[in-house]
Amino acid sequence: MRKHKNEDFNYALFGNPIHHSQSPQIHNFFAKQTKILHIYKAINIPLNQFSLLVNYFFENNIQGANVTSPFKKEAYFLSNKLSKRAQIAKSVNTLKKIDNKCILGDNTDxxxxxxxxxxxxxxxxxxxxxxxxxxxxxxxxxxxxxxxxxxxxxxxxxxxxxxxxxxxxxxxxxxxxxxxxxxxxxxxxxxxxxxxxxxxxxxxxxxxxxxxxxxxxxxxxxxxxxxxxxxxxxxxxxxxxxxGIGMLVFQAAHSFLEWHGILPKTDYIIDILNKN
Ligand SMILES: NC(=O)c1ccc[n+]([C@@H]2O[C@H](COP(=O)([O-])OP(=O)(O)OC[C@H]3O[C@@H](n4cnc5c(N)ncnc54)[C@H](OP(=O)(O)O)[C@@H]3O)[C@@H](O)[C@H]2O)c1
Incomplete structure:
Protein backbone atom coordinates (compact mmCIF):
# COMPACT_ATOMS: atom_id res chain seq x y z
CA MET A 1 0.00 0.00 0.00
CA ARG A 2 1.29 3.49 -0.86
CA LYS A 3 2.04 5.34 2.38
CA HIS A 4 0.04 8.51 3.02
CA LYS A 5 1.55 11.16 5.23
CA ASN A 6 -1.41 11.85 7.50
CA GLU A 7 0.16 13.37 10.58
CA ASP A 8 -0.76 16.86 9.37
CA PHE A 9 -4.55 16.44 9.01
CA ASN A 10 -7.21 15.02 11.32
CA TYR A 11 -10.37 15.16 9.13
CA ALA A 12 -10.76 14.09 5.50
CA LEU A 13 -12.96 13.67 2.47
CA PHE A 14 -12.80 10.26 0.77
CA GLY A 15 -14.05 9.97 -2.82
CA ASN A 16 -13.09 9.33 -6.43
CA PRO A 17 -12.77 11.74 -8.14
CA ILE A 18 -12.40 14.54 -5.58
CA HIS A 19 -10.43 17.19 -7.51
CA HIS A 20 -13.62 19.28 -8.01
CA SER A 21 -14.56 19.27 -4.31
CA GLN A 22 -14.93 22.51 -2.39
CA SER A 23 -15.27 20.71 0.95
CA PRO A 24 -11.67 21.47 2.13
CA GLN A 25 -12.30 25.21 1.57
CA ILE A 26 -15.60 25.05 3.50
CA HIS A 27 -14.03 23.16 6.41
CA ASN A 28 -11.19 25.71 6.54
CA PHE A 29 -13.83 28.42 7.01
CA PHE A 30 -15.43 26.40 9.84
CA ALA A 31 -12.06 25.81 11.55
CA LYS A 32 -11.22 29.54 11.45
CA GLN A 33 -14.69 30.55 12.62
CA THR A 34 -14.79 28.14 15.59
CA LYS A 35 -11.04 28.11 16.34
CA ILE A 36 -11.16 24.31 16.58
CA LEU A 37 -8.13 22.22 15.53
CA HIS A 38 -9.78 20.87 12.38
CA ILE A 39 -7.42 20.22 9.47
CA TYR A 40 -9.32 18.73 6.55
CA LYS A 41 -7.88 17.18 3.41
CA ALA A 42 -9.49 15.61 0.31
CA ILE A 43 -8.11 12.16 -0.49
CA ASN A 44 -8.69 10.35 -3.76
CA ILE A 45 -9.29 6.69 -2.93
CA PRO A 46 -8.63 4.04 -5.62
CA LEU A 47 -11.91 2.31 -6.42
CA ASN A 48 -11.04 -1.10 -4.93
CA GLN A 49 -9.26 0.16 -1.80
CA PHE A 50 -11.95 1.98 0.19
CA SER A 51 -12.13 -0.13 3.33
CA LEU A 52 -8.41 -0.86 3.39
CA LEU A 53 -7.45 2.83 3.25
CA VAL A 54 -10.25 4.13 5.48
CA ASN A 55 -9.34 1.64 8.22
CA TYR A 56 -5.68 2.64 7.82
CA PHE A 57 -6.50 6.35 8.22
CA PHE A 58 -8.77 5.76 11.22
CA GLU A 59 -6.09 3.65 12.92
CA ASN A 60 -3.84 6.72 12.58
CA ASN A 61 -4.66 10.42 13.07
CA ILE A 62 -8.06 10.69 11.43
CA GLN A 63 -10.95 11.47 13.80
CA GLY A 64 -13.67 11.90 11.20
CA ALA A 65 -14.31 11.94 7.46
CA ASN A 66 -16.83 12.78 4.81
CA VAL A 67 -17.51 10.23 2.09
CA THR A 68 -18.60 11.09 -1.41
CA SER A 69 -19.38 9.28 -4.66
CA PRO A 70 -18.97 6.35 -5.27
CA PHE A 71 -18.28 5.13 -1.72
CA LYS A 72 -21.38 6.01 0.34
CA LYS A 73 -22.69 2.44 0.28
CA GLU A 74 -19.27 1.00 1.18
CA ALA A 75 -19.08 3.50 4.04
CA TYR A 76 -22.46 2.23 5.26
CA PHE A 77 -21.17 -1.35 5.36
CA LEU A 78 -17.85 -0.33 6.93
CA SER A 79 -19.49 1.56 9.86
CA ASN A 80 -19.61 -0.35 13.16
CA LYS A 81 -22.52 1.81 14.43
CA LEU A 82 -25.08 3.86 12.50
CA SER A 83 -27.19 6.93 13.26
CA LYS A 84 -30.92 6.40 12.69
CA ARG A 85 -30.92 8.50 9.50
CA ALA A 86 -27.93 6.59 8.06
CA GLN A 87 -29.60 3.30 8.95
CA ILE A 88 -32.73 4.30 7.02
CA ALA A 89 -30.77 5.79 4.08
CA LYS A 90 -28.43 2.76 3.89
CA SER A 91 -25.89 5.36 2.80
CA VAL A 92 -23.19 7.14 4.83
CA ASN A 93 -21.52 10.49 4.10
CA THR A 94 -20.01 11.13 7.55
CA LEU A 95 -17.72 8.86 9.58
CA LYS A 96 -16.68 9.55 13.16
CA LYS A 97 -14.09 7.70 15.21
CA ILE A 98 -15.65 6.67 18.51
CA ASP A 99 -12.61 4.67 19.65
CA ASN A 100 -10.01 2.40 18.05
CA LYS A 101 -12.57 -0.34 17.51
CA CYS A 102 -15.63 1.69 16.50
CA ILE A 103 -16.51 3.99 13.61
CA LEU A 104 -19.95 5.69 13.63
CA GLY A 105 -21.65 6.24 10.24
CA ASP A 106 -24.06 9.15 9.78
CA ASN A 107 -25.75 10.85 6.84
CA THR A 108 -26.06 14.66 6.73
CA ASP A 109 -27.11 14.95 3.05
CA GLY A 244 -25.90 22.25 -4.88
CA ILE A 245 -23.30 24.54 -3.32
CA GLY A 246 -25.64 25.50 -0.46
CA MET A 247 -26.40 21.82 0.21
CA LEU A 248 -22.66 21.14 0.29
CA VAL A 249 -22.11 23.85 2.89
CA PHE A 250 -25.06 22.75 5.07
CA GLN A 251 -24.19 19.03 4.96
CA ALA A 252 -20.60 19.95 5.86
CA ALA A 253 -21.84 22.08 8.78
CA HIS A 254 -23.87 19.14 10.11
CA SER A 255 -20.87 16.80 9.78
CA PHE A 256 -18.88 19.39 11.76
CA LEU A 257 -21.66 19.33 14.39
CA GLU A 258 -21.40 15.53 14.57
CA TRP A 259 -17.62 15.72 15.06
CA HIS A 260 -17.26 18.76 17.36
CA GLY A 261 -20.69 19.45 18.87
CA ILE A 262 -20.90 22.95 17.29
CA LEU A 263 -23.00 23.96 14.28
CA PRO A 264 -20.94 26.57 12.39
CA LYS A 265 -22.47 29.61 10.69
CA THR A 266 -23.03 28.99 6.99
CA ASP A 267 -24.69 31.91 5.18
CA TYR A 268 -21.59 34.03 4.62
CA ILE A 269 -19.72 30.97 3.28
CA ILE A 270 -22.46 30.24 0.73
CA ASP A 271 -22.25 33.89 -0.38
CA ILE A 272 -18.45 33.73 -0.77
CA LEU A 273 -18.57 30.45 -2.74
CA ASN A 274 -21.37 31.76 -4.97
CA LYS A 275 -19.28 34.82 -5.85
CA ASN A 276 -16.20 32.70 -6.83
N1 LIG B 1 -24.19 19.23 -3.08
C1 LIG B 1 -23.96 18.25 -2.24
O1 LIG B 1 -23.74 18.44 -1.04
C2 LIG B 1 -23.99 16.84 -2.74
C3 LIG B 1 -24.21 15.80 -1.81
C4 LIG B 1 -24.26 14.51 -2.30
C5 LIG B 1 -24.06 14.26 -3.65
N2 LIG B 1 -23.83 15.28 -4.50
C6 LIG B 1 -23.62 15.01 -5.94
O2 LIG B 1 -24.68 14.19 -6.41
C7 LIG B 1 -24.19 13.34 -7.45
C8 LIG B 1 -24.66 11.91 -7.21
O3 LIG B 1 -23.96 11.39 -6.09
P1 LIG B 1 -24.22 9.89 -5.57
O4 LIG B 1 -23.41 9.75 -4.34
O5 LIG B 1 -25.66 9.58 -5.53
O6 LIG B 1 -23.58 9.02 -6.74
P2 LIG B 1 -23.92 7.50 -7.08
O7 LIG B 1 -24.32 6.75 -5.85
O8 LIG B 1 -22.75 7.03 -7.86
O9 LIG B 1 -25.25 7.57 -8.03
C9 LIG B 1 -25.15 8.06 -9.34
C10 LIG B 1 -26.51 8.24 -9.99
O10 LIG B 1 -26.30 8.75 -11.32
C11 LIG B 1 -26.82 7.83 -12.29
N3 LIG B 1 -25.93 7.79 -13.46
C12 LIG B 1 -24.58 7.64 -13.45
N4 LIG B 1 -24.10 7.68 -14.71
C13 LIG B 1 -25.18 7.86 -15.53
C14 LIG B 1 -25.34 7.99 -16.95
N5 LIG B 1 -24.28 7.95 -17.77
N6 LIG B 1 -26.58 8.17 -17.44
C15 LIG B 1 -27.66 8.23 -16.60
N7 LIG B 1 -27.57 8.12 -15.25
C16 LIG B 1 -26.34 7.93 -14.72
C17 LIG B 1 -26.90 6.51 -11.57
O11 LIG B 1 -27.90 5.73 -12.22
P3 LIG B 1 -27.86 4.11 -12.22
O12 LIG B 1 -28.61 3.68 -10.98
O13 LIG B 1 -28.53 3.78 -13.48
O14 LIG B 1 -26.40 3.71 -12.19
C18 LIG B 1 -27.30 6.95 -10.15
O15 LIG B 1 -28.68 7.25 -10.10
C19 LIG B 1 -22.66 13.45 -7.42
O16 LIG B 1 -22.23 14.15 -8.59
C20 LIG B 1 -22.35 14.19 -6.14
O17 LIG B 1 -21.22 15.05 -6.27
C21 LIG B 1 -23.79 16.57 -4.08
Whole structure:
Protein backbone atom coordinates (compact mmCIF):
# COMPACT_ATOMS: atom_id res chain seq x y z
CA MET A 1 0.00 0.00 0.00
CA ARG A 2 1.29 3.49 -0.86
CA LYS A 3 2.04 5.34 2.38
CA HIS A 4 0.04 8.51 3.02
CA LYS A 5 1.55 11.16 5.23
CA ASN A 6 -1.41 11.85 7.50
CA GLU A 7 0.16 13.37 10.58
CA ASP A 8 -0.76 16.86 9.37
CA PHE A 9 -4.55 16.44 9.01
CA ASN A 10 -7.21 15.02 11.32
CA TYR A 11 -10.37 15.16 9.13
CA ALA A 12 -10.76 14.09 5.50
CA LEU A 13 -12.96 13.67 2.47
CA PHE A 14 -12.80 10.26 0.77
CA GLY A 15 -14.05 9.97 -2.82
CA ASN A 16 -13.09 9.33 -6.43
CA PRO A 17 -12.77 11.74 -8.14
CA ILE A 18 -12.40 14.54 -5.58
CA HIS A 19 -10.43 17.19 -7.51
CA HIS A 20 -13.62 19.28 -8.01
CA SER A 21 -14.56 19.27 -4.31
CA GLN A 22 -14.93 22.51 -2.39
CA SER A 23 -15.27 20.71 0.95
CA PRO A 24 -11.67 21.47 2.13
CA GLN A 25 -12.30 25.21 1.57
CA ILE A 26 -15.60 25.05 3.50
CA HIS A 27 -14.03 23.16 6.41
CA ASN A 28 -11.19 25.71 6.54
CA PHE A 29 -13.83 28.42 7.01
CA PHE A 30 -15.43 26.40 9.84
CA ALA A 31 -12.06 25.81 11.55
CA LYS A 32 -11.22 29.54 11.45
CA GLN A 33 -14.69 30.55 12.62
CA THR A 34 -14.79 28.14 15.59
CA LYS A 35 -11.04 28.11 16.34
CA ILE A 36 -11.16 24.31 16.58
CA LEU A 37 -8.13 22.22 15.53
CA HIS A 38 -9.78 20.87 12.38
CA ILE A 39 -7.42 20.22 9.47
CA TYR A 40 -9.32 18.73 6.55
CA LYS A 41 -7.88 17.18 3.41
CA ALA A 42 -9.49 15.61 0.31
CA ILE A 43 -8.11 12.16 -0.49
CA ASN A 44 -8.69 10.35 -3.76
CA ILE A 45 -9.29 6.69 -2.93
CA PRO A 46 -8.63 4.04 -5.62
CA LEU A 47 -11.91 2.31 -6.42
CA ASN A 48 -11.04 -1.10 -4.93
CA GLN A 49 -9.26 0.16 -1.80
CA PHE A 50 -11.95 1.98 0.19
CA SER A 51 -12.13 -0.13 3.33
CA LEU A 52 -8.41 -0.86 3.39
CA LEU A 53 -7.45 2.83 3.25
CA VAL A 54 -10.25 4.13 5.48
CA ASN A 55 -9.34 1.64 8.22
CA TYR A 56 -5.68 2.64 7.82
CA PHE A 57 -6.50 6.35 8.22
CA PHE A 58 -8.77 5.76 11.22
CA GLU A 59 -6.09 3.65 12.92
CA ASN A 60 -3.84 6.72 12.58
CA ASN A 61 -4.66 10.42 13.07
CA ILE A 62 -8.06 10.69 11.43
CA GLN A 63 -10.95 11.47 13.80
CA GLY A 64 -13.67 11.90 11.20
CA ALA A 65 -14.31 11.94 7.46
CA ASN A 66 -16.83 12.78 4.81
CA VAL A 67 -17.51 10.23 2.09
CA THR A 68 -18.60 11.09 -1.41
CA SER A 69 -19.38 9.28 -4.66
CA PRO A 70 -18.97 6.35 -5.27
CA PHE A 71 -18.28 5.13 -1.72
CA LYS A 72 -21.38 6.01 0.34
CA LYS A 73 -22.69 2.44 0.28
CA GLU A 74 -19.27 1.00 1.18
CA ALA A 75 -19.08 3.50 4.04
CA TYR A 76 -22.46 2.23 5.26
CA PHE A 77 -21.17 -1.35 5.36
CA LEU A 78 -17.85 -0.33 6.93
CA SER A 79 -19.49 1.56 9.86
CA ASN A 80 -19.61 -0.35 13.16
CA LYS A 81 -22.52 1.81 14.43
CA LEU A 82 -25.08 3.86 12.50
CA SER A 83 -27.19 6.93 13.26
CA LYS A 84 -30.92 6.40 12.69
CA ARG A 85 -30.92 8.50 9.50
CA ALA A 86 -27.93 6.59 8.06
CA GLN A 87 -29.60 3.30 8.95
CA ILE A 88 -32.73 4.30 7.02
CA ALA A 89 -30.77 5.79 4.08
CA LYS A 90 -28.43 2.76 3.89
CA SER A 91 -25.89 5.36 2.80
CA VAL A 92 -23.19 7.14 4.83
CA ASN A 93 -21.52 10.49 4.10
CA THR A 94 -20.01 11.13 7.55
CA LEU A 95 -17.72 8.86 9.58
CA LYS A 96 -16.68 9.55 13.16
CA LYS A 97 -14.09 7.70 15.21
CA ILE A 98 -15.65 6.67 18.51
CA ASP A 99 -12.61 4.67 19.65
CA ASN A 100 -10.01 2.40 18.05
CA LYS A 101 -12.57 -0.34 17.51
CA CYS A 102 -15.63 1.69 16.50
CA ILE A 103 -16.51 3.99 13.61
CA LEU A 104 -19.95 5.69 13.63
CA GLY A 105 -21.65 6.24 10.24
CA ASP A 106 -24.06 9.15 9.78
CA ASN A 107 -25.75 10.85 6.84
CA THR A 108 -26.06 14.66 6.73
CA ASP A 109 -27.11 14.95 3.05
CA UNK A 110 -30.83 15.09 3.91
CA UNK A 111 -30.58 17.89 6.48
CA UNK A 112 -28.12 19.63 4.11
CA UNK A 113 -30.49 19.58 1.14
CA UNK A 114 -33.55 20.52 3.16
CA UNK A 115 -31.73 23.45 4.82
CA UNK A 116 -30.74 24.79 1.41
CA UNK A 117 -34.19 24.29 -0.15
CA UNK A 118 -35.65 26.20 2.82
CA UNK A 119 -33.03 28.97 2.46
CA UNK A 120 -33.97 29.30 -1.23
CA UNK A 121 -37.72 28.99 -0.49
CA UNK A 122 -37.81 26.12 -3.03
CA UNK A 123 -39.86 23.69 -0.93
CA UNK A 124 -43.20 23.52 0.85
CA UNK A 125 -45.21 20.79 2.55
CA UNK A 126 -47.07 18.50 0.13
CA UNK A 127 -45.06 19.48 -2.98
CA UNK A 128 -44.94 17.05 -5.96
CA UNK A 129 -41.26 16.40 -6.50
CA UNK A 130 -39.49 14.60 -9.34
CA UNK A 131 -36.09 13.22 -8.33
CA UNK A 132 -33.60 12.19 -11.01
CA UNK A 133 -31.38 9.38 -9.74
CA UNK A 134 -31.40 6.59 -7.18
CA UNK A 135 -27.80 6.59 -5.94
CA UNK A 136 -26.28 7.30 -2.54
CA UNK A 137 -27.11 11.02 -2.57
CA UNK A 138 -30.78 10.42 -3.34
CA UNK A 139 -31.02 7.75 -0.64
CA UNK A 140 -29.47 10.24 1.77
CA UNK A 141 -32.08 12.94 1.17
CA UNK A 142 -35.33 10.99 0.76
CA UNK A 143 -36.25 10.66 4.43
CA UNK A 144 -36.05 14.45 4.96
CA UNK A 145 -38.18 15.18 1.90
CA UNK A 146 -40.80 12.51 2.62
CA UNK A 147 -41.03 13.76 6.23
CA UNK A 148 -42.46 17.02 4.83
CA UNK A 149 -45.39 15.13 3.34
CA UNK A 150 -44.21 15.66 -0.24
CA UNK A 151 -45.06 13.21 -3.05
CA UNK A 152 -41.87 11.92 -4.63
CA UNK A 153 -41.43 10.38 -8.10
CA UNK A 154 -38.11 8.67 -8.93
CA UNK A 155 -36.68 8.61 -12.48
CA UNK A 156 -33.46 6.66 -12.96
CA UNK A 157 -31.49 5.03 -15.83
CA UNK A 158 -31.48 1.62 -14.13
CA UNK A 159 -35.11 0.96 -13.27
CA UNK A 160 -34.27 -1.86 -10.85
CA UNK A 161 -32.26 0.64 -8.73
CA UNK A 162 -35.24 3.01 -8.70
CA UNK A 163 -37.58 0.18 -7.66
CA UNK A 164 -35.26 -0.79 -4.85
CA UNK A 165 -35.16 2.82 -3.57
CA UNK A 166 -38.96 3.07 -3.70
CA UNK A 167 -39.25 -0.18 -1.72
CA UNK A 168 -36.68 1.08 0.78
CA UNK A 169 -38.59 4.33 1.49
CA UNK A 170 -42.27 3.58 0.89
CA UNK A 171 -42.93 3.09 4.62
CA UNK A 172 -41.82 6.70 5.20
CA UNK A 173 -44.18 8.48 2.81
CA UNK A 174 -45.59 8.87 -0.66
CA UNK A 175 -42.96 7.65 -3.16
CA UNK A 176 -43.22 5.85 -6.52
CA UNK A 177 -41.44 5.28 -9.80
CA UNK A 178 -42.06 8.08 -12.30
CA UNK A 179 -44.34 7.15 -15.19
CA UNK A 180 -45.27 9.48 -17.99
CA UNK A 181 -48.96 9.39 -17.11
CA UNK A 182 -48.32 10.59 -13.55
CA UNK A 183 -49.61 14.01 -12.50
CA UNK A 184 -52.32 14.19 -15.16
CA UNK A 185 -53.33 17.87 -15.50
CA UNK A 186 -50.80 18.80 -12.86
CA UNK A 187 -47.17 19.95 -12.58
CA UNK A 188 -44.07 19.09 -10.64
CA UNK A 189 -43.42 21.81 -8.05
CA UNK A 190 -39.77 20.87 -7.77
CA UNK A 191 -37.28 18.81 -9.81
CA UNK A 192 -34.14 17.64 -7.97
CA UNK A 193 -31.19 16.29 -9.92
CA UNK A 194 -29.21 13.61 -8.08
CA UNK A 195 -27.43 12.09 -11.10
CA UNK A 196 -23.66 12.01 -11.48
CA UNK A 197 -22.22 15.34 -12.51
CA UNK A 198 -21.36 14.64 -16.12
CA UNK A 199 -24.57 12.98 -17.28
CA UNK A 200 -25.79 14.74 -20.44
CA UNK A 201 -29.49 15.64 -20.60
CA UNK A 202 -31.67 15.00 -23.65
CA UNK A 203 -34.27 17.60 -24.55
CA UNK A 204 -37.08 15.18 -23.82
CA UNK A 205 -35.72 14.21 -20.39
CA UNK A 206 -38.96 15.23 -18.67
CA UNK A 207 -42.20 15.89 -20.57
CA UNK A 208 -42.51 19.69 -20.65
CA UNK A 209 -46.23 19.30 -20.00
CA UNK A 210 -45.30 18.25 -16.44
CA UNK A 211 -43.35 21.46 -15.75
CA UNK A 212 -44.66 24.97 -15.25
CA UNK A 213 -43.15 28.45 -15.09
CA UNK A 214 -43.36 28.06 -11.29
CA UNK A 215 -41.41 24.79 -11.11
CA UNK A 216 -38.22 24.96 -9.02
CA UNK A 217 -35.11 23.14 -10.29
CA UNK A 218 -32.32 22.08 -7.93
CA UNK A 219 -29.09 20.38 -8.98
CA UNK A 220 -27.24 18.58 -6.18
CA UNK A 221 -24.16 18.98 -8.38
CA UNK A 222 -22.16 22.18 -8.36
CA UNK A 223 -18.99 23.60 -9.87
CA UNK A 224 -17.27 26.66 -11.24
CA UNK A 225 -19.03 26.19 -14.57
CA UNK A 226 -22.71 25.44 -15.07
CA UNK A 227 -23.49 21.76 -14.65
CA UNK A 228 -25.06 19.91 -17.63
CA UNK A 229 -28.38 19.84 -15.71
CA UNK A 230 -28.32 23.61 -15.17
CA UNK A 231 -27.57 24.08 -18.90
CA UNK A 232 -30.62 21.95 -19.66
CA UNK A 233 -32.69 24.13 -17.29
CA UNK A 234 -31.50 27.23 -19.20
CA UNK A 235 -32.53 25.63 -22.49
CA UNK A 236 -36.09 25.11 -21.27
CA UNK A 237 -36.15 28.67 -19.85
CA UNK A 238 -36.57 27.57 -16.25
CA UNK A 239 -36.98 30.58 -13.94
CA UNK A 240 -36.05 29.17 -10.53
CA UNK A 241 -32.78 27.27 -10.69
CA UNK A 242 -30.05 26.54 -8.12
CA UNK A 243 -26.98 24.34 -7.88
CA GLY A 244 -25.90 22.25 -4.88
CA ILE A 245 -23.30 24.54 -3.32
CA GLY A 246 -25.64 25.50 -0.46
CA MET A 247 -26.40 21.82 0.21
CA LEU A 248 -22.66 21.14 0.29
CA VAL A 249 -22.11 23.85 2.89
CA PHE A 250 -25.06 22.75 5.07
CA GLN A 251 -24.19 19.03 4.96
CA ALA A 252 -20.60 19.95 5.86
CA ALA A 253 -21.84 22.08 8.78
CA HIS A 254 -23.87 19.14 10.11
CA SER A 255 -20.87 16.80 9.78
CA PHE A 256 -18.88 19.39 11.76
CA LEU A 257 -21.66 19.33 14.39
CA GLU A 258 -21.40 15.53 14.57
CA TRP A 259 -17.62 15.72 15.06
CA HIS A 260 -17.26 18.76 17.36
CA GLY A 261 -20.69 19.45 18.87
CA ILE A 262 -20.90 22.95 17.29
CA LEU A 263 -23.00 23.96 14.28
CA PRO A 264 -20.94 26.57 12.39
CA LYS A 265 -22.47 29.61 10.69
CA THR A 266 -23.03 28.99 6.99
CA ASP A 267 -24.69 31.91 5.18
CA TYR A 268 -21.59 34.03 4.62
CA ILE A 269 -19.72 30.97 3.28
CA ILE A 270 -22.46 30.24 0.73
CA ASP A 271 -22.25 33.89 -0.38
CA ILE A 272 -18.45 33.73 -0.77
CA LEU A 273 -18.57 30.45 -2.74
CA ASN A 274 -21.37 31.76 -4.97
CA LYS A 275 -19.28 34.82 -5.85
CA ASN A 276 -16.20 32.70 -6.83
N1 LIG B 1 -24.19 19.23 -3.08
C1 LIG B 1 -23.96 18.25 -2.24
O1 LIG B 1 -23.74 18.44 -1.04
C2 LIG B 1 -23.99 16.84 -2.74
C3 LIG B 1 -24.21 15.80 -1.81
C4 LIG B 1 -24.26 14.51 -2.30
C5 LIG B 1 -24.06 14.26 -3.65
N2 LIG B 1 -23.83 15.28 -4.50
C6 LIG B 1 -23.62 15.01 -5.94
O2 LIG B 1 -24.68 14.19 -6.41
C7 LIG B 1 -24.19 13.34 -7.45
C8 LIG B 1 -24.66 11.91 -7.21
O3 LIG B 1 -23.96 11.39 -6.09
P1 LIG B 1 -24.22 9.89 -5.57
O4 LIG B 1 -23.41 9.75 -4.34
O5 LIG B 1 -25.66 9.58 -5.53
O6 LIG B 1 -23.58 9.02 -6.74
P2 LIG B 1 -23.92 7.50 -7.08
O7 LIG B 1 -24.32 6.75 -5.85
O8 LIG B 1 -22.75 7.03 -7.86
O9 LIG B 1 -25.25 7.57 -8.03
C9 LIG B 1 -25.15 8.06 -9.34
C10 LIG B 1 -26.51 8.24 -9.99
O10 LIG B 1 -26.30 8.75 -11.32
C11 LIG B 1 -26.82 7.83 -12.29
N3 LIG B 1 -25.93 7.79 -13.46
C12 LIG B 1 -24.58 7.64 -13.45
N4 LIG B 1 -24.10 7.68 -14.71
C13 LIG B 1 -25.18 7.86 -15.53
C14 LIG B 1 -25.34 7.99 -16.95
N5 LIG B 1 -24.28 7.95 -17.77
N6 LIG B 1 -26.58 8.17 -17.44
C15 LIG B 1 -27.66 8.23 -16.60
N7 LIG B 1 -27.57 8.12 -15.25
C16 LIG B 1 -26.34 7.93 -14.72
C17 LIG B 1 -26.90 6.51 -11.57
O11 LIG B 1 -27.90 5.73 -12.22
P3 LIG B 1 -27.86 4.11 -12.22
O12 LIG B 1 -28.61 3.68 -10.98
O13 LIG B 1 -28.53 3.78 -13.48
O14 LIG B 1 -26.40 3.71 -12.19
C18 LIG B 1 -27.30 6.95 -10.15
O15 LIG B 1 -28.68 7.25 -10.10
C19 LIG B 1 -22.66 13.45 -7.42
O16 LIG B 1 -22.23 14.15 -8.59
C20 LIG B 1 -22.35 14.19 -6.14
O17 LIG B 1 -21.22 15.05 -6.27
C21 LIG B 1 -23.79 16.57 -4.08
Missing amino acids: GVGLLSDLNRLKFIKKNFSILILGAGGAVQGVLLSILSLGCSVYILNRTVSNAISVVNQFKQYGNIKIFEKNDLKNNFFDLVINGLSRNVQYKNNLIPLSLLSSKTFFYDMNYGLENTPFLNWCMKINAKYVAD
